[in-house]
Amino acid sequence: MQADGVVIATGAAARTLPGSAGLAGVHTLRTLDDARALRDELARGGRLVVIGGGFIGAEVASTAYALGLDVTVVEAAPTPLAGPLGETMGALVSALHADHGVRLLCGVGVKGLSGERRVDAVLLEDGRTVPADIVVVGVGARPCVEWLEGSGIALDNGVKCGADGRTSLAGVVAVGDCANWYDPRAGCHRRVEHWTGARERPDAAVATLLAGGAVEPGVPRPPYFWSDQYGVKIQFAGHAAGADSVTIEAGAADDRDILAVYRRAGNPVAVLGMNQPRLFTRWRKQLAATTS
Numbered sequence: 001m002q003a004d005g006v007v008i009a010t011g012a013a014a015r016t017l018p019g020s021a022g023l024a025g026v027h028t029l030r031t032l033d034d035a036r037a038l039r040d041e042l043a044r045g046g047r048l049v050v051i052g053g054g055f056i057g058a059e060v061a062s063t064a065y066a067l068g069l070d071v072t073v074v075e076a077a078p079t080p081l082a083g084p085l086g087e088t089m090g091a092l093v094s095a096l097h098a099d100h101g102v103r104l105l106c107g108v109g110v111k112g113l114s115g116e117r118r119v120d121a122v123l124l125e126d127g128r129t130v131p132a133d134i135v136v137v138g139v140g141a142r143p144c145v146e147w148l149e150g151s152g153i154a155l156d157n158g159v160k161c162g163a164d165g166r167t168s169l170a171g172v173v174a175v176g177d178c179a180n181w182y183d184p185r186a187g188c189h190r191r192v193e194h195w196t197g198a199r200e201r202p203d204a205a206v207a208t209l210l211a212g213g214a215v216e217p218g219v220p221r222p223p224y225f226w227s228d229q230y231g232v233k234i235q236f237a238g239h240a241a242g243a244d245s246v247t248i249e250a251g252a253a254d255d256r257d258i259l260a261v262y263r264r265a266g267n268p269v270a271v272l273g274m275n276q277p278r279l280f281t282r283w284r285k286q287l288a289a290t291t292s
């Protein structure tokens with residue numbers, strides 16, 4: 001097909017564990033078919049082990065708990081969501097799991113799975129074995145860009161893009177989970193895997209295509225995501241990495257309703273809300289205004 005402009009939006013695919021292919025009872029969650037297959041298994045009940053305490057893992061654990069399953073979450077980092085939220089606030093997410101009797105094993109990696117045709121246990125790197133009837137592997141996603149290898153386009157953790165979505169090839173832009181955009185605020189490339197990024201960045205990318213590269217890229221809004229876990233709405237905007245302090249500005253950690261602000265050299269760089277949607281929205285706007 002001939003084209004004057006091309007938009008690459010091939011998204012990402014769930015990462016898997018080596019050796020897990022073909023073992024019944026082992027799931028990843030990315031597509032509608034994945035969700036249906038997992039729903040059918042969870043409906044049968046039993047012991048669920050979730051590998052990875054990120055968004056997917058925590059939301060699956062929370063749903064499975066509500067369905068009455070016996071749930072264990074294994075997370076290699078010291079707390080769940082330590083990357084996006086930092087360890088201090090990640091500890092609050094740990095407490096959410098504990099509040100509901102979900103076992104959380106942090107700071108230990110998974111060595112492998114056991115079972116002949118069907119999984120029967122998860123083997124941990126410290127030698128422990130966790131029995132399992134169902135396993136959900138929630139260890140992140142990889143950008144779907146293999147098909148671009150050898151095409152001449154620059155790849156680096158996805159399609160490498162400027163601050164306006166342009167790639168190393170003229171007339172080609174990339175958006176969404178497969179695109180690693182330059183973030184002028186942070187001075188580095190960041191691949192954002194959230195709906196807001198996938199929805200907002202195409203405006204800038206299409207403007208770039210239509211203008212033939214003659215527009216100055218604007219500064220994108222700070223990335224935003226939310227996650228519903230055990231009835232608590234977690235909302236986050238900005239980047240916790242690089243913050244030198246985080247303080248709770250409203251609410252109480254014990255009540256699981258807080259508004260926390262991350263600062264670098266006294267300036268807000270990120271904001272976290274737990275069951276604080278109104279206050280969070282105010283802070284998110286303020287953050288966008290002060291960091292643009």
Ligand SMILES: Cc1cc2nc3c(=O)[nH]c(=O)nc-3n(C[C@H](O)[C@H](O)[C@H](O)COP(=O)(O)OP(=O)(O)OC[C@H]3O[C@@H](n4cnc5c(N)ncnc54)[C@H](O)[C@@H]3O)c2cc1C
Nearest residue numbers: 009010011012029030144147176177193194195196198225
């Ligand atoms: C279970 C789950 C829950 C999530 N929850 C949230 C949430 O609460 N909040 C949030 O902000 N984000 C959430 N996300 C992330 C959000 O869904 C993604 O950021 C968003 O879907 C990215 O959009 P996209 O268009 O870049 O990629 P996708 O939605 O992955 O779409 C890419 C499409 O490209 C197709 N494709 C791939 N390769 C090719 C090829 N070579 N040729 C043609 N087509 C191809 C794929 O089949 C797919 O249909 C969640 C993701 C998952 C998996």
